[in-house]
Amino acid sequence: MHTVSQLQDLFVSGLEQRTRPAEPAGLYEPIDYIMSLGGKRIRPVMAMMSCELFGGRPADAMAAALAVETFHNFTLLHDDIMDEAPLRRGRETVHMRYGVSQGILSGDLMLIMSYKYLMEYPDPELFRALTASLSDAAVKVCEGQQWDMAFEGDGEVTIPDYLRMIEYKTAALLASALEMGALTGGASAADARELYEFGRLLGLAFQLLDDLLDSFGDPQKFGKKVGGDISRNKKTYLYLKAIELADEHTRAQLVDLYSHQQAEDASKISTVKGIFESLEIPAHTRGVIDKYQKEAFSHLEAINVDDSSKKSLRDLAVQLGVREH
Numbered sequence: 001m002h003t004v005s006q007l008q009d010l011f012v013s014g015l016e017q018r019t020r021p022a023e024p025a026g027l028y029e030p031i032d033y034i035m036s037l038g039g040k041r042i043r044p045v046m047a048m049m050s051c052e053l054f055g056g057r058p059a060d061a062m063a064a065a066l067a068v069e070t071f072h073n074f075t076l077l078h079d080d081i082m083d084e085a086p087l088r089r090g091r092e093t094v095h096m097r098y099g100v101s102q103g104i105l106s107g108d109l110m111l112i113m114s115y116k117y118l119m120e121y122p123d124p125e126l127f128r129a130l131t132a133s134l135s136d137a138a139v140k141v142c143e144g145q146q147w148d149m150a151f152e153g154d155g156e157v158t159i160p161d162y163l164r165m166i167e168y169k170t171a172a173l174l175a176s177a178l179e180m181g182a183l184t185g186g187a188s189a190a191d192a193r194e195l196y197e198f199g200r201l202l203g204l205a206f207q208l209l210d211d212l213l214d215s216f217g218d219p220q221k222f223g224k225k226v227g228g229d230i231s232r233n234k235k236t237y238l239y240l241k242a243i244e245l246a247d248e249h250t251r252a253q254l255v256d257l258y259s260h261q262q263a264e265d266a267s268k269i270s271t272v273k274g275i276f277e278s279l280e281i282p283a284h285t286r287g288v289i290d291k292y293q294k295e296a297f298s299h300l301e302a303i304n305v306d307d308s309s310k311k312s313l314r315d316l317a318v319q320l321g322v323r324e325h
Contacts, residue, residue: 001052004045011044012236014062030098030106032074042320044069049183049313050195053305054281057187064130066179067117071134072173075141077103106307130180131219137176144169157235159244163204171203186312194299199295205289206320211236212285215273227269233258237288245279
């Protein structure tokens, strides 16, 4: 079994070997640009790892890995346009560099490319299964994005609403990457579905941890300025749990704090964090994260392969779930 870093290198090499047309430059340059911004390449790594779990080679999952990563970056490109975000991974976003129209069109082509990669699998049953998995994830990602946008102006968001949103927007594609990789490695439909559930639950835990670290992480280790979600009035699990547990006075205070938006408001961030701590919201959040992680590992353990073969996926899951804070 390959390590995470080895699979990351293999994927980047595979990506670089896939040449695209040079013309029209305005269409293809934005794609090359966003795909070169890097990142951890977690989704393609998961696809290749799950393929290896069932005796396949990373090369067997390369086309599926490219499909998943291309689709993921397509969603980032369009999300950045919707959010009017100036930066992505510390560099100019595509629409800031090339314009909104170019960004939309290049993103559209990336979506098409995702499915073209899957055409490299000649077995019609495998192609159908891979296409079904990616399509299901794609629908969920779009639905999750719509819910996320709707929640910004919705005062009646519940914890189940929020968990469904992050499952669709974040966890579904992780789950699909694992399922698709397993299928390219020859896994049964049942084992591939166990890996899907492993990824879905891991994705939920990962997003909740991200929410927690946004408010209570060390900015040097977390890589972001603490309190961004509070500044933007994002109704994360932390806020929704606080609304559930707070007394009437504190609930009214939170609602009022989240009715104002300022780019820099250290006082607001400090006050909200103080309320979260008084209600033991970090501990509540950690408890839910731990629950999802345990459920995720139970699905990994249920897969009918030698336990030692699961080590790479188990180690990757631990890396994702036990981050510095």
